[in-house]
Amino acid sequence: MTPELTIQLMDTHAGGDVSRIVTGGIDPLPGGTVRAQMEYLRDQADGLRRLLLEEPYGIPEMSVDLLVPPTDPRAAAGYIIMEVMGYPIYSGSNTICTATAVLEAGIVPKQEGEQRFLLESPAGLVNILARIKEGVVEAITCEGLPSYIHTHNASIQVPGLGQVVYSVAYSGGFYALVDAQSLGFGLTLREERELAHSAHAIVEAIQAEQLFFHYSLGDVGPLPFLHFMGREEAVARGYTRSRSATYVHPGVICRSTTGTGTSARLALMQYEGRLGVGHKLETISLRNTRFIGECTGVSSEAGYQMVNNNITGRGFVIARSDIVVNCDDPMVDCDGVHRILSSRRRSPSE
Known part of the structure; x- marks a missing residue:
């Protein structure tokens, strides 16, 4: 018997594209930059992407954004983007959703009016401008990559x-x-x-x-x-x-x-x-x-x-949940993901 493991999620969408924000349950990843951590996931632990984008947990039309500690002290949070095609180093809709999530989760405390902060993507630092009205995140403007x-x-x-x-x-x-x-x-x-x-x-x-x-x-x-x-x-x-x-x-x-x-x-x-x-x-x-x-x-x-x-654009929170990962479940493929799933069980008070 293997223990049940949990991944904490905040599901969001921007323009209809669902971004599943992973807020907990994943061990720290090796790598001195968010880009290096993305490459570790891609090469050594791609099972997390497949786990959350395939049955029984998800569908390919979704995206996954894993929150990680920033490696640049100027950033409020780091994030790694996972999609059906792999690991893009940047995505506008995923950035809008991630910025919304860090505000709603209190990682960045909300301030009425306009507030600015930085996120760290695999492509580097991203400037964020959030517009808050009466505690509601009404719009996110994110810096796109030079095109x-x-x-x-x-x-x-x-x-x-x-x-x-x-x-x-x-x-x-x-x-x-x-x-x-x-x-x-x-x-x-x-x-x-x-x-x-x-x-x-x-x-x-x-x-x-x-x-x-x-x-x-x-x-x-x-x-x-x-x-x-x-x-x-x-x-x-x-x-x-x-x-x-x-x-x-x-x-x-x-x-x-x-x-x-x-x-x-x-x-x-x-x-x-x-x-x-x-x-x-x-x-x-x-x-x-x-x-x-x-x-x-x-x-x-x-x-x-x-x-x-x-x-x-604007991001919306549509769910907060825990996913239970049981590697004995024949529908669940834990290969390539078990090494990064935290084995700590959550207590009832958490």
């Missing part, structure tokens, strides 16, 4: 779809950017399954043809994301709105437009001369949830135009 266009208006033959034109941006992961209307999509909820099917075919074709390398990080793995772009609508001077849908390989259409997807769009708009500093893009998902991206600056690095940006 740039790697490939512009390339073309590829995709089985079942024909010739598809796409661009590739880096915004925390590599994104294929595809005009939805060119494939006959209006980006409505009833198209969700067909969008996933088409995106899967496009990503598979791109992965088979080309590898993408970050100018400083090098090989960050096969291209995992595709962002369908709807028609752009000018709402006001410097403010654009567009329906959007983000796909994560393999098989997931995100409920939100995603923060990194929005950042990728900002990079493309700036590259094509349709976005300036201070301009905003509001992306609208299949479920009519919204993120707002803002271009905060433009610079040049390694021959690329870098778009600095912020992403604003």
